[in-house]
Amino acid sequence: MSEKNIMEIAENVYWVGVRDWNRRLFDALIPLPKGTSYNAYLVIGNKGKALIDTVNPGFENDLEDKIRRLTKPEEIDYIAMNHAEPDHAGAIPHVMKISPKAKLVATGRGAKMAQVYYNVPQERIKVVTDNEAISLGDKTLRFIEAPMLHWPETMFTYLEEDGVLFPCDFFGAHLAGGIYSDEIVDLLVHAQRYWGEIMMPFRAMAQKALDKIASLNIKMIAPSHGPIHRKPESILGAYKRWAAGETRPKAAIVYVSMWNSTDAMVKQMAETLVSKGVELAFHNLAVTDIGDLAKDLVDSRAIVLGAPTVLGGVHPLAVYATYLFKALRPPTKFAVVLSSYGWGGGAIRQIQEILGDFKIEVVGALEINGPPTDEHMKRIVEIGKALAKKILEGGA
Numbered sequence: 001m002s003e004k005n006i007m008e009i010a011e012n013v014y015w016v017g018v019r020d021w022n023r024r025l026f027d028a029l030i031p032l033p034k035g036t037s038y039n040a041y042l043v044i045g046n047k048g049k050a051l052i053d054t055v056n057p058g059f060e061n062d063l064e065d066k067i068r069r070l071t072k073p074e075e076i077d078y079i080a081m082n083h084a085e086p087d088h089a090g091a092i093p094h095v096m097k098i099s100p101k102a103k104l105v106a107t108g109r110g111a112k113m114a115q116v117y118y119n120v121p122q123e124r125i126k127v128v129t130d131n132e133a134i135s136l137g138d139k140t141l142r143f144i145e146a147p148m149l150h151w152p153e154t155m156f157t158y159l160e161e162d163g164v165l166f167p168c169d170f171f172g173a174h175l176a177g178g179i180y181s182d183e184i185v186d187l188l189v190h191a192q193r194y195w196g197e198i199m200m201p202f203r204a205m206a207q208k209a210l211d212k213i214a215s216l217n218i219k220m221i222a223p224s225h226g227p228i229h230r231k232p233e234s235i236l237g238a239y240k241r242w243a244a245g246e247t248r249p250k251a252a253i254v255y256v257s258m259w260n261s262t263d264a265m266v267k268q269m270a271e272t273l274v275s276k277g278v279e280l281a282f283h284n285l286a287v288t289d290i291g292d293l294a295k296d297l298v299d300s301r302a303i304v305l306g307a308p309t310v311l312g313g314v315h316p317l318a319v320y321a322t323y324l325f326k327a328l329r330p331p332t333k334f335a336v337v338l339s340s341y342g343w344g345g346g347a348i349r350q351i352q353e354i355l356g357d358f359k360i361e362v363v364g365a366l367e368i369n370g371p372p373t374d375e376h377m378k379r380i381v382e383i384g385k386a387l388a389k390k391i392l393e394g395g396a
Contacts (some may be wrong), residue, residue: 001301005019006066006069006070007179009041009164009220009222009228009230010159010162010164010220011043011140011162012043012044012045012389013041013042013043013159013162013164014041014042014043014044014049014066014070014192015039015040015041015222015228016040016041016042016063016066016067016070016225017037017038017039017040017041017055017063018037018038018055018056018059018062018063019035019036019037019176019177020036020037020038020056020059020176020272021035021176021177022035022266023035023036023176026087030174030197030198030291030292031289031291032174032291033221033260033289033291034174034176034177034190035174035175035176036174036175036176036225036226037175037176037225037226038054038055038056038059038087038088038123038208038224039053039222039223039224039225039226039228040052040053040054040055040063040088040091040224041053041080041222042066042067042070042071043136043139043141043159044070044071044096044136044139045135045136045137045138045139046136046137046138046139047135047136047137047138048077048078048134048135048136048137048139049071049074049075049076049077049078049100049136050078050079050080050105050134050136050141051067051076051078051079051080051095051102052080052082052157052166053081053082053083053088053089053168053224054079054084054088054089054090054091054092054094054095054164055082055087055088055090055091056087056088056090056091057086057090057091057145059091060090060094060095061093062222063091063094063095064094064095064236066097067095069189072098073095073098073099074098074099074101075099076095076099076101076102076201077101077102077103077105077136077206077380078102078103078104078126078134078141079092079095079096079099079102079103079105080105080106080141080143080157080166081104081105081110081114082107082155082156082157082166082168082224083151083153083154083155083168083169083224084106084110084114084117084151084153084166085151085169086111086117086351087224087225088116088168088169088224089117089118089339092104092114092118092120093118093120093390096120096124102124102203103124103125104120104125104126104127105125105126105128105134105141106126106127106128106153106155107127107128107129107143107153107154107155108127108129108147108153108299109152109153110153110154110155111125111127112153113153122277128143128155129145130143130144130145131143131144133160135147135348138161139159139160139161139162140160140161141157141158141159141160142158142160143155143156143157143158144156144157144158144209144212144213146167146170146205146209146212146302147165147205148202148208149167149169149170149196149199149201149202149205149209150201150202154168154169154170154179155383156168156170156209156213156376158213158216158218160284162185162219163216163217163219164218164219164220164221164222165213165216165218165220165221165222165232166222166223166224167221167223167224167372168223168224168327169198169223169224169225170192170199170206170209170219170223170239171191171201171223171229171232171235171239172194172223172224172226173187173190173191173193173194173223173225173226173227174190174193174194174225174226174260174291175190175225175226175227175348178226178227179227180227180228180229180230181226181227181228181229181230181231181234182229182230182231182234182275183250184227185229185341187227187234188227188233188234188235188238189295191226191235191238192238192242192298192299193291193292193294193295194225194226195238195239195242195298196291196294196295196296196297196298196328196330197290197291197294197328200242200294200297200298200307200328200329200330201241201327201329202322202329202389203242203243203244203245203329203331206239206242206243207243207244210240212237212242218232218236219232219337220232221235221236225310239275241299242298242299245331246299246331247299247300247331247332247333247394248278248279248299248300248301249278249279249301249391249392249394250278250279250280250281250296250299250300250301250302250391251273251278251279251280251281251300251301251302251303251304251387251391252279252280252281252283252296252297252300252302252303252304252332253266253269253281253282253283253295253303253304253306254283254285254288254293254303254304254305254306254321254325255284255285255304255305255306255307255318255338256284256285256286256306256307256308256315256317256318256321257284257306258308258310258315259308259310259342260371261308261340261370261371261372262307262308262338262339262340262366263306264304264307264371264372264374264377265338265340265366265368265376265380266304266307266338268282268372268377268380268384269304269306269336269338269380269382269383269384269387270282270356272366272380272381272388273384273387273388273391276384276385276388276392277390277392278388278391278392281296281300283296285317285318285320285321286317290324293321294323294324294328296328297300297325297328297332298330298331299318299331300330300332300384301332301333301334301390301391301394302335302336302356302363302387302390302391303325303330303332303334303335303336303360304335304336304337304387305318305321305322305336305337305351306337306338306339306342307319307338307339307347307351308339308340308342308347308377309339309340309344309345309346309347310347312344312346313347313350314339314346314347314348314350314351314392315347316350318347319350319354322351322354322355323354325355326354326355326356326358329358332360333360333361333390334360334361334362334363334387334390334391335360335361335362335363336363336364336365336383336387337351337364337365337366338365338366338367338380338382339351339366339368340367340368340369340370340371340372341367341368342369343367343371345367345369347367348365348367352365361390363383363386363387363390364382364383364386364387366379366380366383
């Protein structure tokens with residue numbers, strides 16, 4: 001079935017979500033160059049019906065229209081809230097209004113959030129514990145707690161008979177287009193970007209979740225953003241690598257330059273690393289897409305931070321990037337810091353203060369006054385060779 005873009009992804013399991021082609025920013029932070037989707041799923045059993053997640057505020061009528069093409073909303077028994085964030089749960093009040101007998105299914109923490117954010121009456125909430133199941137007759141929904149992926153109340157819903165995992169944000173991608181991930185050539189690029197933006201700070205919890213679902217017979221993964229994985233092996237393999245913090249012989253060069261001195265320094269570093277066989281990702285903070293930067297931090301073994309001093313401290317764009325690096329907690333093992341100043345230094349000191357106790361080996365730091373001289377360039381080459389050696393040895 002594809003009328004009004006309703007898709008049957010398994011027997012009596014339907015995608016009833018919406019595509020937001022025009023959205024370009026998420027959380028006032030994450031760029032969305034390809035838009036995104038808010039995936040919701042209707043599961044119809046012979047003795048019950050359940051809606052898995054809802055949609056972003058503003059799309060309630062689209063969701064209702066799709067539901068009505070499949071069933072009467074009054075016949076919905078359960079609404080599974082895998083995650084309380086508004087892009088997935090924002091239409092809960094609307095759906096509960098048109099589905100008067102429906103119970104909201106959530107974890108204990110999720111129940112509290114549903115009351116706070118969506119004013120759901122306590123008597124209409126069914127709190128489920130880890131591995132608890134609900135029968136829809138010939139279909140069984142099992143609920144798996146997955147805290148901090150990426151909020152504390154998150155859970156996965158697993159449809160046992162069809163082997164469909166509904167993990168909300170986990171395994172997602174910010175793409176408005178596409179139906180199945182195996183039809184998208186560069187899907188893993190978008191998935192890695194999404195992981196870096198959202199899941200990377202929670203690698204330990206991601207590993208625990210992957211262990212919990214390892215024994216399930218997963219035939220399909222239906223996330224709440226982006227395409228559906230009907231061949232889940234690829235995305236599962238990628239998530240195992242990323243959760244384990246596996247890196248590549250790669251360095252991310254992240255810099256900003258005012259009068260080209262820092263620019264010259266990082267370019268010399270880049271030439272040195274490339275000459276030694278290191279893969280590079282080059283990000284000028286004045287123009288880079290933060291999502292692309294997050295993507296490259298996922299598997300970069302090293303980072304080169306370049307920034308001039310501005311009024312006794314590091315350039316504001318570099319401050320932002322350094323805080324972002326600290327917040328995302330990438331598996332990066334090594335760092336080099338390069339800086340230049342006109343009449344007063346301080347950038348390197350501030351960068352080190354921001355990073356604080358972040359576990360990363362600083363292979364070299366160089367702060368110069370004015371444009372780099374030949375001697376400065378030689379020193380950068382030496383630091384670059386030492387960094388390349390560390391990168392290529394893999395941090396052993």
